[in-house]
Amino acid sequence: MSDVDIVVPAYVGGQPQFPVADTVFTNIFITATARAGTPSTPSPASPSGSTSCRSRGRGPARGSGTFINRESAEWSSRHPAPQHRRSHIATPKTFAVLPRVTVVPELMTAALGRRPTMGEFVGNRAxxxxxxxxxxxxxxxxxxxYEDVVIVDRDTLSGAEGPRRGxxxxxxxxxxxxxxxxxxEELFPGLERELVGHGVPSGDLAGDIRWYFEGRPFAPARSGLLSVSxxxxxxEAHLRARVLRIPNVTLWERWSVDRLDFTHHQVTGVWxxxxxxxxxxxSADLVVDxxxxxxxxxxxLEEHGYERPEEEKVKVDLQxxxxxxxxxxxxxxxxxSINPLATPTNPRGxxxxxxxxxxxxxSLTGMIGDYPPTDLPGFLEFAKTVGAPEIYDSVKNAEPVDDAATFRFPASTRRRYERLRRFPAGLLVLGDGVCSFNPVYGQGMTVAAMEAHALRQHIRDVGTPQALRFYHDISSIVDVPWDISAGxxxxxxxxxxxxxxxxxxxxxxxxxxxxxAHDDPRLTEAFFRVAGLIDPPQTLTKPGVVMRVLRNKKVNTVSTRREGAATPASAYRRDQAAPPSSPGDRAA
Structure with missing residues (x-):
């Protein structure tokens, strides 16, 4: 890191009063003058309590602003502020020099991506x-x-590296x-390298994670599919740091959302x-929930005369x-990791x-009301039954670092926004607000990423987002993981x-x-390419895959097991020899 002096511009009547000018510096101007006692005009883009730049010797500052860096200064010098700005953007009437601002140049160019020119923006603020x-x-x-993007969250996110209320x-x-x-990795180039550099384990999804089904591990496969553990x-902390380095993104933390602001059939902001x-x-041109x-x-929607979306629920009573x-x-x-899957014969995982x-x-999981206990003896007894004996063997005499934490998930819920006939302009919903999946399938973060990726393409195709068209776009994204998990x-x-x-x-x-797949790495790979949302489910019913399944004699025991009690675990460790099988047991 390096320290540089940065001169912050001011706007008078929308005109920049210094040659280096951009909205992000207006935000930081408010922070600097507030600390220095310089009079300033409060700005909607810089409330108290939002994430600030770091100044020498202080750590995270309390106040408004965002992270800044050498790249943002260079971009601003090449792209002067517009001559006319919309009325909801503040116009401070003086300028200030920040004494010494910490610059974070590492990975900045990759993190920022390509910033549009002023003519390419589809709106002022999102x-x-x-x-x-x-x-x-x-x-x-x-x-x-969008010229300005503001993230609003009720929690304190600055420096948050552990669990939080939200x-x-x-x-x-x-x-x-x-x-x-x-x-x-596409949106944040180098993220995997960054995580691994911070000690986060990574490996092959199908080859470096020990997956169990009915008490036996899948045959490991080299799928080329990355898993970062x-x-x-x-x-979230690594992504948040990357996002807040983008010059036109500001975080309002410790602010709760009250209601939307409507003008006729248009959402024009949020209180x-x-x-x-x-x-x-x-005020905003677009609000994304x-x-x-x-x-x-x-x-x-109902308060403003619109229909609520239909809801589909699958009650799993999971804890x-x-x-x-x-x-x-x-x-x-x-x-x-070692991950035994819950099955109909043993709903514990x-x-x-x-x-x-x-x-x-x-994390122990129990479905249909079969909740893992929170007391240590009960927790360990439950761990005995999940179908991977090495889990219990390794924790029975281990040191607990913390107390038990629980999370209950009553039902998977899908809201059918794509079936609505009317929807207000200037509003979109993404993520779990559209579809909340049973978390044991690990689909939520990935589907949110796929929806954000679809929004990017949607804006490139049509410009200003069109809600109902966007919901039709993402309904096909949601269909596959919903069919997998709910089915x-x-x-x-x-x-x-x-x-x-x-x-x-x-x-x-x-x-x-x-x-x-206990004996066939090709089937393990095919299964995780579908479960990882890379390949469509239909690939598992291709003739070549079906023949590999039917050739395996062990499939004949599945129906018997499903009718009886849970099968006792008879697992082997990855570094031990697999149980012998005849040539006829393996697919060619």
Whole structure:
């Protein structure tokens, strides 16, 4: 890092009073003058409590602004501020010099992407509600098409590296599927290298994670699909740092969302309130609701005379119970994680990754009301039953680092925005607010990334976003993971819901494919390419794949197991020899 003096411009009547001029510097001007006691005009783009630049010797500053860097200064010098700005952008009447501002040049060019010229912007300001994964990805995409992007979140996000109130499941195991990893690397080049450089384990999704089905591990395969074993707070912190380095992105933290501001059939902003009770109208050309499962958009639509979207629910009555342990043995070998899958014969599962600090996180899952206990003896007894014996063996005498945390998930929910006939202009919904998936399938972050990616293309195609067209665009994205997760959940007898012929056939075929994958790496690879949302599900029913499944004699035991009690685990470690099989048991 290096320190440089930066002169901040002022605007008088929309005219820059210094040759280096841009809105991001207007934001930082407010911060600097507020600290120095210089009179200033408050700006809607820089509320107290939003993320600030770092100044020498202070750490994160309290006030308004954003991270700045050498690239943003160069960009501003090449692109002077517009002659006429819209009325909701503040115009300070003096200028100031920031004493010494820390510059973060590393990875800046890759992180920023290509900034449009002034003529390419489709709007002045976009506001993103929610600073989680969906919100950060949306802000990254919108920064290419809007002059100013503001992220609003009720939590304190500056320096947040652990679980927070706005992400109640943040302490539990999370998965970023292969397609999500690809999109993140496209939007944030070098992210994988950055994470690995911070000690986050990474490897092959199908070859470096020990997946269990019915007490036996899948045959490992080299799929080329990357898995980065970061916790949710770790991944979010790295993305947030990248996003806040973009010159035209600002974070309003510790602000809660009250209501939308409507003008006729157009959303023109959002009313927000700070933790000290200060209420503001944040005007915007586009508001994106990325607040997740608790999205209030359906209620807001109803309040303004619109229909609520239809909802589809699959009730799974799931609970996670999670603890972190310091192990005195190594159950992993070269693997990143040990993950036994819940099945209809045993609705208990687990995710057991090793973490970047050398500890191990164990998330136990129970469906249909079979909740993992929070007391340590009960937790360990539950761990015995998940179908991967090395998990219990490694934690029974290990040191618990924390108390148990729980997260309950009653139902997967899909809101059918694409079926609405009317929708207000200037408003979009993304992420879990559109579809909230059973978290054991690890689809949520990846689908949010795919939707943000689709929004980027949508704006490139049509300019100003058209809500109903956008919802039709993403409905096809949501269809596949919804069919995978909701269809699999309907294979559990205790899960209520209509079972179509497609669902019933799938829930007969998939256990047989998974059983065959115990001995066939090609089937393991094919399965995880579909589960990772790289290939469509139809690839698993191609004649060559079906023949590999049918040739495997072990598939004949699946129906017997599903009718009886849960099969005891008879697993072997990855570094031990697999149980012998005859040549006829392996597909050619």
């Amino acid at each position: 506001v993103v509600l929610g600073g989680g994964m969906a919100g950060l990805l949306t802000a990254r995409v919108l920064s290419e098409s 992400v109640p499941h943040g302490r539990h195991a999370h998965g970023l599927l292969a397609r999500g990893q690809q999109i993140l 970061a916790t949710r707070p770790e991944l 927000v309130t700070s933790t000290d009770g200060n209420q503001k109208l944040l 990325a607040t997740g499962r608790g999205s209030r958009t359906p209620a807001w 996670y119970t999670t603890r972190i342990f310091r192990l005195d043995t190594d159950p992993y070998g070269t693997d990143l 687990a995710f057991f990754p090793k973490l970047s600090d050398g500890t191990s996180l164990l 699999a959940d309907l294979g559990f007898p205790g899960v209520a819901g209509r079972r179509s012929l497609k669902t019933r056939i799938g829930n007969v075929y998939m256990p047989r494919l998974q059983a065959a």
